[in-house]
Amino acid sequence: MAENRFAKRMWHASSNAIREILKVTERPDVISFAGGLPAPSSFPVETINRIAGEILTADGCRCLQYGTTEGYWPLREAIANWVKVKGIETSPDQVLVLSGSQQGLDLMGKAFLDAGDRVIVEEPAYLAALQIFRSYEADLIPVKGDEEGYDPEALEAALKEHQPKFIYLVSTFHNPTGITYSVERRQKVAELAAKYDCYVIEDDPYGDLRYSGERVPALQTFNPERVVYLGSFSKIIAPGLRTGYAVVNNPEIRQKLVIGKQGADVHTSNLSQRIVQRFLAEGLLPGHIETICQDYKAKRDLMLESLEEHFPAGAKWVKPDGGLFLWVTLPEDISAIDVFPRAVEEKVAFVPGAYFFAQGGGENTLRLNFSNATFEQLQTGCARLGKVLKEFLD
């Protein structure tokens, strides 16, 4: 069909590069480090089965009825209580339940962005966020950072020059780089947002998956009015429940997000919300997270060891304290996009890092996921990839 049949904002929307890659990696003989999927063994299937049965037996008709856009009140209460572990003090009416935290990104775009508005994004940044903001015809302004987050001087210069509507960041165990913002950088971002009258989206779906180091307070705690905090149960219960949340202390922003959500999906699945609420109310979440973290910590460590053993000298990687990803930097002259087809021939896949850069660059980087593979696959896959990389280096 001719492109001009579609809205202009969709003309240049290419399909998600990762989804294209995932198609290749669906082949059962390929070991995939490409997706960002939790381990299926981490899903509490039996508990959810029991809870769903109890809920439907006790209150089936209400679970299956329409609900309020803001979310099921007891879940909003439970979330307001849960986020205290992140240092966030809030009340249930400042919590909005979302159909995954990704919906929060879309609703922020819907609420704030006109064509040509600017958004500051990390370099590299979460790919789907880039696509969402682009779908609202925003101009993306990538700003460099390091292992502690945005570079404060570069961020201030960009704020001054571009007057963006908001700054987007993944504060803890970043996707794709695995880094965590230091306390000082969190403070600095919050301070700069206030100075330049701009908002911040703190996207934090991985913060509870910590395997080493100390917890850091949410960036929102440094400026509760200006920072919209997005959290998710996808990585700590199950992504298929599509249940996430936003803590939005600013009432005007909250109202716009609620109106946006009404149009998008009326409300998040009542059944999912009640399952998550019961999971929290029964006090199951901390123990469940601990079990997941034990498994993922062992996987992270094994992948790090395997990279050490099999990857060529000249490749470097970040050792993350949590999350699902390792970020690898190859020597400058090797393109991970060129490596990819050769790696797939050797039956191993990853995501070339260039896809996470809003305006080009990063060709010599790649992202590896360690949560979804088995221990054996982690070792075999790293050996295969190491062999391919050595070929390219030679």
Ligand SMILES: Cc1ncc(COP(=O)(O)O)c(C=O)c1O
């Ligand atoms: C940085 C980041 N934000 C948001 C999401 C979306 O998560 P959810 O399943 O809560 O929509 C993901 C999922 O991978 C992510 O990596």
